Amino acid sequence: MQVPIHLAISWLIGHRLPERRDRRLVTWAGVAPDLDALSLLGGAATYSEYHHVLTHSVVAAVVGTVIWTACARERWKVLLFSLLAFHLHLVCDLVSSGRDWPVVYFYPFSRHEYYTPYDWPLASPQNALVWLAAVALTVWIGITRGRTFAEAFLPARADAAVAKALRGMYTRFRRPSHLRSAE
DSSP: OOOOHHHHHHHHHHHHOOOOOHHHHHHHTTTTGGGGGGGGOOOOHHHHTTTTTTSSSSHHHHHHHHHHHHOOHHHHHHHHHHHHHHHHHHHHHEEEEEEOOOBOOTTTOOOOOOSSSSSOOOHHHHHHHHHHHHHHHHHHHHHHHOOGGGGTTTTHHHHHHHHHHHHHHHHHSSSOOHHHHOO
16 A cells, blocks of 8 residues: 555544644554665665565564654553554555565564455555545545644644635535625
């Protein structure tokens, strides 16, 4: 599964947390397993050897969760939501990255590769549908709650502007046509 989809899904997991910092921590907890994609800097062979291995593991989950929880305001909620976002990332990768990308969950203790027979290729209609659903939910939350997953990587004011633009488009779309022509 691609990083933007992981980002949106992880943000959706923590979007109800009242503190922006906590929502961001949960969001990045769900993206953190893809840090091992930096192995691409060592070349295609290194990437092929270590992607879905180094940071797709129980050790990475524990280390990351300790860090995210230490930085959180509502520590218990962030702990639980971070673990959920992290592990949902792994499940999504198992199901939606194709058979060539197993997860080595117990690395460095074991190199056993976990697969599932219920998978689909990375470039698939299923992944596109998941992405569209995540974006639709994010847009709806932006309209109703005034924030979007853009808060994970934009300043608060920029995310507020995105949410305001979404609300404006929604209001304009919902307004009866005879009132729109009067504008």
